[in-house]
Amino acid sequence: MPKKYIVRLTDAERQTLGAVVAKFKGSSQKVRRAQVLLKADADGPSWTDAEIADAYGCRTKTVENIRERFVTEGFEVTLEGKTRAEPRPKLLDGEQEAKVIAMRLGSPPAGFANWTLRLLAEQVVALEIVESISHETVRRTLKKTA
DSSP states (O other): OOOSSOBOOOHHHHHHHHHHHHHTOSOHHHHHHHHHHHHHBTTTTOOOHHHHHHHHTOOHHHHHHHHHHHHHHOHHHHHHOOOOOOOOOOSSOHHHHHHHHHHHHSOOOTTOSSOOHHHHHHHHHHTTSSSOOOHHHHHHHHHOOO
16 A cells, blocks of 8 residues: 655755664654654655564554654654643632632531532632632642642
8 A cells, every 4th residue: 555645855854863863862752753764764765664663663653643744744843743832821810729728728618518629619600709610620729739
């Protein structure tokens, strides 16, 4: 079956990958991606995905993903990996967190013996501290130790 994503490396790319592999320069994932790209090169050894996977101890799907990323996103992104997106903004500011903690330290509403995370989340919304909140966010807020 013909390959959908064919890797064709330039001489400069081959040289860069060779340096990464020879010196084991960078993370283990970077070295593995370099090894896979060198063996998958259509103008070079042109190994099959199964041969590459066996040689480097990974799955054939990993080899396919590396090929696809090289063709669609380019050499640098394939070798270095994607940069992570910015973290999500905090759902509660300091004042809101303090209110949640204070509520937890107080006595539970009538009819309840103890606070539960879901009960706290419901009360936070009922008291209009925030518009909506999950019990998991309440748990993470209360779990903070630093």
